[in-house]
Amino acid sequence: MNRYLLLLLSTTLCSLSANLLAQQHLPAWESTFSENRIGCIELGDDAESSISKLKHYFTVQLDSIPFGSFNNGKHEPIYVVRDDQQNIQFKFIVGKQSHKIDYLELCCPSYTSKNGLKVGCTVQMVKEIYKKLKTTYFYDYGLHIYPNKTNYALKINDDSWLKLGYEPFTYENATMDSIPNELVIDRIAILDKSTRSKKRKSNKKSQE
Structure with missing residues (x-):
């Protein structure tokens, strides 16, 4: 075996050993979330370092369908x-x-979450956790519930409506009083509302 192959083999083994050592010292991934984070990934974190961190636990891919919000004519990437x-497990936008x-x-x-909120909760369970709620329907994204003074937007599962015999168009004007308690939450969005609001205003001005 020549000197070049020995050097290449030694470098490869060192790299593998370093990766294994790093993985051994990684903290266990926590399947928890709050109003500003999922696991150890938080709103406001640097995207590059977050993706590097996540790759120790998961596969991270750039979605083929870009997010619908524009910044000066450009889509925001969604991972x-x-x-x-x-x-x-989850998605995030940069x-x-x-x-x-x-x-x-x-x-x-x-x-x-610490108060028991999770994907799969029924509307009844959400009402027991949060006393003040409002709802909004989006033609592109469906019906959402918003717990008061939180960063959460809870997406209602469309199929759970259909199982109760409702047609999709019947809940465009839904209120918290009219939404059946048996409906299920299938996604939980966590967003800094002040940041998104400022971004929408900035985008609107750039389009005028």
């Missing part, structure tokens, strides 16, 4: 985080100018 079985995470979307029912 999808999957486990070893290719199940989607600000085009800030390069920081400004939106998180939880898709996996294994994650739980």
Whole structure:
């Protein structure tokens, strides 16, 4: 074996050893979330370092469908985080100018907040956790519930409406009083509302 091959083999083994050592010292991933984070990823975190951190636990891919919000005519990139079985854990959006995470979307029912909120909760369960709620319907994104004074937007599962015999168009004018308690939450968005509001105003001015 020549000197070049020995050097290459030695470098490869050192790299593998360093990766294994780093993985051994990684903290266990926590399947929890709050109003500003999922696991150890938080709103406002640098995107590049967050993606590097996540790759120790999951597969991170740039979504083929860009997010619908424009910044000076450009789509914001949305990333999808999957486990070893290719199940989607959550998604996040990176600000085009800030390069920081400004939106998180939880898709996996294994994650739980400290007060018991999770994907898979019924409307009744949400009402028991939060006393003040409002609802808004979006033609592109469906019906959402907003707990008062939080960063959460809770997406109602469309199929849970259909199972109760409702047609999709019947809930465009839904209120919290009219929404059936059996409906299920299938996604939980976590967003800095002040940041998104400022961004929308900035985009509107740039389009005028």
